[in-house]
Amino acid sequence: MQYVLFVIFLTGKDKILIVDDEKINIAVLTSYLTDNYDIIAASTGEEALKIVKKEEPDLILLDVVMPGMDGFDVCRTIKHDYKLDFIPVIMLTALTSRNDHQKGIEVGADDFLKKPADRFELDKKITALLRIKEQHDLLLQDRNKAYEYLDYVGVLIAVLDRDYKLIHINQKGADILGYNRNNIISRDWIDLIVSESYASLVKKKYDRLLDGIMDEPECSEYPIMTITRKEKLFKWHYSVLKDAKGNITNILISGEDITEKRKDEIKLIEYAKKLQKSNEIKDLFTDVLRHDLLNPAGLIKSFTELLEETATSEKQKLLIENIKKSNLKLTDLIENAAKLAKLESIDEMAFVRTDIASMAETTLCSFEQSLNSHKMKLVFEKSETCFAFANPMIEGVFTNLISNAIKYSPDNTTITVKIEDFADKWKVSVADQGDGIPDADKEAVFTRFNRLHKENIKGSGIGLAIVKRIMDLHGEKVGVFDNQEGHGSIFWFTLKKAY
Structure with missing residues (x-):
């Protein structure tokens, strides 16, 4: 018999439980339904409840008058005690009084059928109720999918009833609070997590929501307490849930932990104040x-x-x-x-192995037109390759030093660029034949906006300040001394070799 039932249940048909103490009634109903449904039978109310718990049938045909536990008791137990209210129950009865029908409705019966059952009417009622159950099951699946989705979102989501009791919380929310969510369902939400100093304020907010008053903006911030009584700051968004008649039944809240975000904002504000100064x-x-x-x-x-x-x-x-x-x-x-x-507050920058000789040549080529227009000669002395650890921003140093040499030198003069071996470093120098720089001003030229005045030359003086900052970030030195081979200056800087 177990083998037969196993095969039947693999058919994918809806499963119907017939409960009747008369074997002939079970046989008749089975003959009506067996072609379209999988049939299970029970002859007593007690046996029926065991089968319901184990098999969870799709529909129950339930006789009212039975010895021991009658149909009313069975239906009440299924609908109220077992919480299986989604299983349709058709009560089969020879009782026709108004009170009997009222009692059946009170215990949760979905429909009634007079004995002996008419085959056509029986099929109609079963088909209708199974269609309703199918829609109910689909809604449950959609709800469960929604709950599963909520478990994966990165915010706390909870549903409260009108007494502020928790009726649902997503897994993420339970994890944030540190609770097992099954242990906090039906707990008072305000007592559970809201900091005491904010409890009255939050309750007032919830009361207004239940009264249909949605404040602007529809969010607020207040701290909560985790299971370890650690305080976390949350930003909360609210909405309400309504029943079919439009009555507000629940409060839906979502909360984002902004504790670290607020700390970062405070740091940013403090940093902005420093920048402002x-x-x-x-x-x-x-x-x-x-x-x-x-x-x-x-x-x-x-x-x-x-x-x-x-x-x-x-x-x-x-x-x-x-x-x-x-x-x-x-x-x-x-x-x-x-x-x-x-980068004023940054102590380090990334360096790569760079051929500074090649970089210098590229930079010098970009000044060819300017050199020709001033009838200047440029001499570049170097090794074949000069690899150094440098950031690409080092090109700005070459650009500024060559530009300044052209800018501050008279026509028909020579600019000499050298890359010299300097132990574990390269020493790069740019020599011009300009007016030179007094000793008192040699340090000041690297300060932003400090520039020796020269007629017909416009500029901001930022070039050498940029050079100084770039070299500081490289942890290298930069300086200037007099050109001993004639008038002018020699600007220099060092870079660590890359082997």
Whole structure:
């Protein structure tokens, strides 16, 4: 018999339990239904309850008058004690009084059928109730999927009843609080987690929600207490759940732990205050980037684009291309200056193995037009390759030193660039034949906005300040001394060798 039942239950048909103390009634109903349904039978109420717990049938045909536990008691137990209210129950009865029907409704019966059962009417009632049960099961599946989804979201989600008792909390929320969620269902939410100093405020908020009053904004912040009584700051969002008649039944709350976020915000505010006090940072962006660098770079870019439209000869196109390349380097320099401002509090930067000789050659080529226009000669003395540990920003050092040498030297002079072996370092120097720098000003030239005045030369003086900052970040030295082979200065810096 067990083998037969096992085979039947594999068919995928709906499972119907017939409960009747008369074997003939069970036989008749089985003959009506066996083609379309899997049939289980019980002859007593007690036996029926055991089967219901074990098999959870899809529908129950339940006789009312039975010895011992009658149909009313069985139905009440299933619907109220077993909490299996989603199993449809059709009561089969020869009783026709109004009171009997009322009693059946009170214990949870879904429908009634008079004995002896008409086959057509029986099939109609079963089909209708099973369709309803199918929809109910689908809704349960959707609800369970929603609950499973809520378990994976990164915020605490809870549902409270009108007495502020917890009726659902997602797994993430239980983990945040440190509780086993099965142990806190039906607990008073305010007593459970809300800090005592905020309890009355939160209760007032919940009361207003239950009265249909949604405050603006629809969120608030208050601390909660975990199971270890550790306080955490949460940002809460609220909504209400309603029944079919539109009555508010529950409060839905979601909370995000913003404890660390608030600490970071406080640190950020403190840091912003420090930055606000720094005139150097403000001056760097407002006086230099906006006025002295960005505007000329923008004009050069606009004029270059206009020239590209009118250029006809190959020479013109080549000159325009050189202008574009030089302006691009200027723009890169501006961006590097902005980065330097942001790196004021950084002690370290990333270094890569770099051929500084090749980098220097590339930089020198970009100044070819400027050198020719001033009839200057450039001498570059180096080894074949000079690998150093450097950040790409080191190119800005070459650019600034060469630019300054051209800017502050008279026409028809020579600029000499050297990369010398200096024990475990490379020493890079740029020598010009300009007016030189007095000893008293040698240190000051690396300070931003300190620049020796020279007629017909406009600039902000930021170049050498950028050089100094880049070298500081490299942990290397930079300086200037007099050019002993004639007028002018020699600017130098060191870099650690990369073998």
